[in-house]
Amino acid sequence: MELDLTPKLAKKLYGGDGGAYYAWCPNELPMLREGNIGAAKLALEKNGFALPRYSDSAKVAYVLQGSGVAGIVLPEKEEKVLPIKKGDAIALPFGVVTWWYNKEDTELVVLFLGDTSKAHKSGSFTDFFLTGSNGIFTGFSTEFVSRAWDLEESVVKTLVGSQSRTGIVKLDPSCKMPEPKKEHYNGMALNCEEAPLDVDIKDGGKVVVLNTKNLPLVGEVGLGADLVRLNGKAMCSPGFSCDSALQVTYIVRGSGRVQVVGVDGKRVLETTIKAGSLFIVPRFFVVSKIADPDGMDWFSIITTPNPVFTHLAGRTSVWKALSPEVLQAAFGVPPDVEQKFSSKRKAEEIFFPHQTNQVWHFSLLFF
Secondary structure, three states, X not given: XXXXXXXXXXXXXXXXXXXXXXXXXXXXXXXXXXXXXXXXXXXXXXXXXXXXXXEOOEEEEEEEEOEXXXXXXXXXXXXXXXXXXXXXXXXXXOOOEEEEEOOOOOXXXXXXXXXXXXXXXXXOOOEEEOOOOOEHHHHOOHHHHHXXXXXXXXXXXXXXXXXXXXXXXXXXXXXXXXXOOHHHHOOOEXXXXXXXXXXXXXXXXXXXXXXXXXXXXXXXXXXXXXXXXXXXXXXEXXXXXXXXXXXXXXXXXXXXXXXXXXXXXXXXXXXXXXXXXXXXXXXXXXXXXXEEEEEEEEEEEEOOOOOOEEEOOOOOOHXXXXXXXXXXXXXXOOHHHHHHHHHOOOOOOOEEOOOOOOOOOHHHHOO
C-alpha cells in the first residue's frame, strides 16, 4: 500500500462569533493515524474565549498570528496566566488544563501538534471541556454535582442550566479576565522568533530548535520542535531523522517545493507547498525543500524531545565523512567525477543560498 504524503489544509470543526477550531483529519491525511500524530488550529476573534479544557494528548502549541492570553494549569499546580504572541511555542504535557483569550483586534491563531499514541482516536485530539454544553457538568447528575462541590440543588440547576455554549464563545468587552504575568512565561514558553539561533547562514536560512535545553517542559511532552526560515530561492539540504522520529511540518509563511525520497530510492512526494499546509515525513525518509522567491518558513515537531538529523549535502554531510575510495566504489564512476562531487559544498551547511550564475543541466540529473 502506497503512502499518501500529499500536504493538506485544516478543516473547520466548530466555531461562532468568538472564533473557530480547525483540525486535520486522519482520513484525508493518513500519515496522522500511521504516525500517531494530531494537528489542529485555534483561531480567536477579538474577545474570543476558548473554554477551559484538557486533552488526551501531549502537545506543542505555536502562536502563528496575533497576541493574547493563555491560562495553563499543570496537574496539582496553580494557574499560570501567560502573555502570548506570534512566535511563542508552549509545551502542553498530559493532564494540563488550558484556556485561551484574545482581547486584541488582530485574530489570534494557535497551532497544536502532538502525540496521539495514547489518545482515544489515533491521529486526532479529543478535548474534554470543563464547562459548556459538552462539559463535565452536563454529564453528572444533580446529586453528584451537589455532593462533589457541596452546593445546594438550586445552585446546581443554575450551573447546569447555564451550560448552553460550546467550545468557543465571544465575551462581552466589559468582562474582566485575568491579567497575564511575565514571570509565568518563563519555563512555560519560548519565542522562536526571538530565541538565540541554532543555525544562521547568510542568504540561506535560520533555525531555532526547541528542546529540553531551552524549554525543559518539552521533555514531559516527548516532542522536539523547530522553526525554520528559508530565504528566497534557497535550498534546505536533503536529510533524514536518524533516531527513527517522524517529522510533522506546517508551512507558516511563503511557499516552495518539496521532494521526499523513501524506500528503494523512490520519490514518494514532489509538490508545491504553501502557507497553511501540513505534511508528514515518515521515519528515515529523506526530505529537501526549495523556497520560492519570497522565502518560506515552517514549524515542525519531531517525535523525540532531542532530535538528531543526518544531512546528505553540505560541509557536515555524511558524504564528506566517507573516504574518496568508498565514494568512487559506491558510485561506480571514474576518479575525476568523484573528485568533482567531493569538491563541492565544502563550506555550506544545511542551507544553500541561490546563486544567480548557476546553470542546471537537467539531462544529467534525471534518467
